[in-house]
Amino acid sequence: EVQLVESGGGLVQPGGSLRLSCAASGFTLSDHYMDWVRQAPGKGLEWVGRTRNKAHSYTTEYAASVKGRFSISRDDSKNSLYLQMNSLKSEDTAVYYCVRGHNGFDIWGQGTMVTVSS
Amino acid sequence: DIQMTQSPSSLSASVGDRVTITCRASQGIRNSLTWFQQKPGKVPKSVIYDASSLQSGVPSKFSGSGSGTDFTLTISSLQPEDFATYYCQQYDRHPFTFGGGTKVEIK
Numbered sequence: 710e711v712q713l714v715e716s717g718g719g720l721v722q723p724g725g726s727l728r729l730s731c732a733a734s735g736f737t738l739s740d741h742y743m744d745w746v747r748q749a750p751g752k753g754l755e756w757v758g759r760t761r762n763k764a765h766s767y768t769t770e771y772a773a774s775v776k777g778r779f780s781i782s783r784d785d786s787k788n789s790l791y792l793q794m795n796s797l798k799s800e801d802t803a804v805y806y807c808v809r810g811h812n813g814f815d816i817w818g819q820g821t822m823v824t825v826s827s
Numbered sequence: 828d829i830q831m832t833q834s835p836s837s838l839s840a841s842v843g844d845r846v847t848i849t850c851r852a853s854q855g856i857r858n859s860l861t862w863f864q865q866k867p868g869k870v871p872k873s874v875i876y877d878a879s880s881l882q883s884g885v886p887s888k889f890s891g892s893g894s895g896t897d898f899t900l901t902i903s904s905l906q907p908e909d910f911a912t913y914y915c916q917q918y919d920r921h922p923f924t925f926g927g928g929t930k931v932e933i934k
Contacts, residue, residue, distance in 0.1 A: 744923075746871075754863070754871065754914055756923040770921045773828075806870065813861030813876030813918065815883075820870060 711735035711816055713807045718821030725797050725825070731790040731807030731818055739763040739785040742810035745792050747803035748820075755803070759810060760790070775801075797825045829854050829917055833926035839934040844905045848929045850898045850915035859919035862891055862900045865928075866911045874913075875900060905931070 717729040731743075742765075745757040758771040760781045769781050780793040790807055802825050809816040830853035840846050850860065858878035863871040873882045875891035878898055888903040902909055910933055915926040 753928050754865075754916070754925045756916070756925065759921070759923075772922045810918075812880070812882065813873050814863075814916070815873050815876070817870045817872070 711809075713809065713816055713818035715805065715807050715818040715821040718805065718823045720824045720826065721797055722827050723797060723799060723825055726793070726795045727797065727823060729792040729794070729805055729807075729821055729823070731792075733788045733790065733809075736809075737785075738783060738788045738790065743781075743783065743790050744808045744810045744814060745779075745781065746806045746808050746814070746817075747801075747823075748806070749800075749803040752803075757792070757805070794823070797823075799825050801825050828922055829856060829920060829924050831915055831917055831924050831926040833913075833915055833929050835929060836927060837930040837932060839932050840905050841934045842905055842907060846902045846905050846909075846931060848900045848913055848915075848931075850893075850900070850926050852896045852898075852917055854920075855895045856917045856919035858894045859917055860891075860893070860898050861916050861918065862889075863914045863916065864909075864911045865914065871914065902931075907933075 712734045714732045744759045761768045778796045782791045804820040806820045807818040808814045832851045860878045862875040865871040874885045874889045879891045912928045912930045
């Protein structure tokens, strides 16, 4: 079964850091573009960033709201994707989804909640 | 950034109704558009990609059309399980952007 499972969310103080993980199963991560999308409580969806596949050198793109603070990486030996979040702000509070960028955005993880608050 | 404008923001419909939701891009995006369905407290689910291709496992009552700047999602015969919020998203150019959502409610 093709599946994505996120972990690593939690409560963090403003200015702090957090690393989210996304474990992929049922497909080879290195073959695919992967994205992070977030959703603040009661709000719509916001694209966070993308990492291209191995054939495209794993290059990355980011939304302006997170550029310079967030970084996407992957460990293909573990079939895992990561989102390193630094200098967190209250407006980063959201559910973060790991998404496969195939046929649009075809597979979504269950999401992990990040709360930035003092 | 490309702005995605959905209309209406909400609608009330009855079981069996045909429902159409529109999405307009501020610039041409070819056919790089996808539609998601999201139920309360649940993960978004892809229903249409490349503007008109049905995602695997999605019933054929869902259809999408359009190219360039104007797109539509149609549900041919609304069923109770279709009541949800629907979002469009463009993936032609970074940053990828979403519409504000259309909430489909029971009349």
